[in-house]
Amino acid sequence: MASDSEVIARGDWYPAHSSRSAAAALVPRTGELIAIGADGVALSVSVVSALSFSSRVGAIPRRIIFADGSVFETADNDAIDHYLRSSGHKSVSCAYRLEKLHPRILVFALLVILLGVGIYRYALPALVELAVLVTPPIVPELISSGALSTLDKTALAPTRLSEHRQKIIVERFERVASGAEGESYKLNFRVGGLIGPNAFALPDGNIVITDELVALAGGDDEMLAAVLAHEVGHVEGKHSLRQIYRAAGVAGLVMLIAGDVGSGVEDVLTQGGGLLALSYSRAAESEADRRSVDLMRNAGMDPVALVRFFDALEEKLADHSRTSMLSTHPGTPDRKDAILKYRAGSD
Ligand SMILES: [Zn+2]
Structure with missing residues (x-):
């Protein structure tokens, strides 16, 4: 089994066109990702550019599809996002971000905007007049x-x-x-x-x-x-x-x-x-x-x-x-x- 320090995420690996799964870990190797089985054997290997990552939608498990059609599935969405970000991918889904926007955050954002508008409309002109007045x-x-x-x-x-x-x-x-x-x-x-x-x-x-x-x-x-x-x-x-x-x-x-x-x-x-x-x-x-x-x-x-x-x-x-x-x-x-x-x- 791969050592924890290398593992991106743990999950299940499905051979192509099969629903029989095996416990596996997703491990990086220069320019490639490998799905490694519990016995330490490589189940599938793909260059990173040939992999496809499903978008993040709430807590639904993430699917990483290898070039040979096999699939690695993991519930560790954060780990996959972290890997994608640190490797320069930009596929962290917008749908996920929108879903994460809690109503309270929206209210807060609205208040900040209103405060900004208020300062712009009322406080700024007064400050400008004051600054003009005291300008040497x-x-x-x-x-x-x-x-x-x-x-x-x-x-x-x-x-x-x-x-x-x-x-x-x-x-x-x-x-x-x-x-x-x-x-x-x-x-x-x-x-x-x-x-x-x-x-x-x-x-x-x-x-x-x-x-x-x-x-x-x-x-x-x-x-x-x-x-x-x-x-x-x-x-x-x-x-x-x-x-x-x-x-x-x-x-x-x-x-x-x-x-x-x-x-x-x-x-x-x-x-x-x-x-x-x-x-x-x-x-x-x-x-x-x-x-x-x-x-x-x-x-x-x-x-x-x-x-x-x-x-x-x-x-x-x-x-x-x-x-x-x-x-x-x-x-x-x-x-x-x-x-x-x-x-x-x-x-
Ligand atoms: Zn003029």
């Missing part, structure tokens, strides 16, 4: 310089706009930004490359505009100023800081529940790509749109020049409407109406 100015500066230098190494390239062209755009930008609260605002020109026609605000007041967006405007500098005013609105409202904290909070929540978060939080906090991947909420977009109207009017320019920008986006980017500008600033169709209504109400 150095944090947005660090996030911004980190994000911009990452983007400069990856997506962005130095601008090809002439000094003269930049000066004209900066002059309008400064007129708009002078009406804004807090922060010092600075405009940065870059070739967008992969991110194409785009403008985005970093949390410390640095705003990036791509040559591609300037080209898209086709000389309508007032429209560019309106887009930049919208970005200033995002900085004023601390929208990107909120998005970053929210993403970090969600990642932390996932970590609490799942026990693993990977490098998500770190990516969001230090990588420019993470920053760009965060889309603003619709509420943040509406707020920035309204700020664009106010700031443009204060600067003596067309308050609703931003509407022309949406038209230009729709017209010129119709073929690839999933541009990053639209995906990070969602909700374009309704926004034009909202902007026009807001202007009418605030004139």
